Amino acid sequence: MQMRDTIRESVARRRQRPLVIEVRDELERMILHGEIAPGERLNENALAEQLGVSRGPVREAARSLEREGLVQAVANQGVFVRKLSIADALELYDLRAMMAGYLCGALAGRADGAIRAELRGLVEAMDRAIAAGDERRYFDLNLQFHDRIAEASGAERARALYSALCKEVRLMRLRVLQGEPSLRQSNEEHRRIVAAIEAGDAAAATAAGAGHHENGKKRLLDTIGQRDT
Structure with a gap:
């Protein structure tokens, strides 16, 4: 619970910029620090609750990360952290x-x-x-x-x-x-x-x-x- 509150506070403190950018940055940090592992599916509902936002910004942030090569969308399955070969x-x-x-x-x-x-x-x-x-x-x-x-x-x-x-x-x-x-x-x-x-x-x-x-x-x-x- 304490970790979830800390993440929410971190996102809230940085909201001078557009919310989608802040959510994208936080998801990127979580991926690059191994908090979301390669091959793991991004759970929109869980991430939205963890970050204290709606599902929309999480979905848009995931699309941005897909363009950068950090995640990939799989039809009918969801978005997964890319597992680099x-x-x-x-x-x-x-x-x-x-x-x-x-x-x-x-x-x-x-x-x-x-x-x-x-x-x-x-x-x-x-x-x-x-x-x-x-x-x-x-x-x-x-x-x-x-x-x-x-x-x-x-x-x-x-x-x-x-x-x-x-x-x-x-x-x-x-x-x-x-x-x-x-x-x-x-x-x-x-x-x-x-x-x-x-x-x-x-x-x-x-x-x-x-x-x-x-x-x-x-x-x-x-x-x-x-x-x-």
Whole structure:
């Protein structure tokens, strides 16, 4: 009951924007945090009650998420959180690596002291999350780190493409960012990205950004192999 009240209050506090957008954002958050699992059906009635809204905004929000690739409608069955295939995920990782490299390179040529300090702070915060064994906290900081690079890069078209690709890839997050060794390796790659950006070395930043996402693809493949043995 307390969790339901908290969600309702969260949605209500943000209602300066259209209600459908607020409901869409909350459903997206629930999906990306694994609160609604891949393959799970969206229950309009239950979600409407949980969010304190009617079914209409939930239905419209689901249509928006379908356009973004996070859910899919199945005739006569309903709307389900998309279950990303391994082949789809690998293709998305390749595309995201290209966009990430471009964004990191773009930021290296324009980063000021504020964004450099912010990125360093996020890497340090991820270190603390690893030490505390808090994978959820690490995941949230990881998203913030990459989002801030994209936002500060000044490359709006690349940022929009990267953001769309990330939302789909994040459906696989629980397969990839698990366990302290994986998290530590990932954060060391973040450090290399920040070092290249701070040095103003666009080529090195491009390579570090692309390489980080390529290594994420390798971690996914390693995880799949471990679970299949």
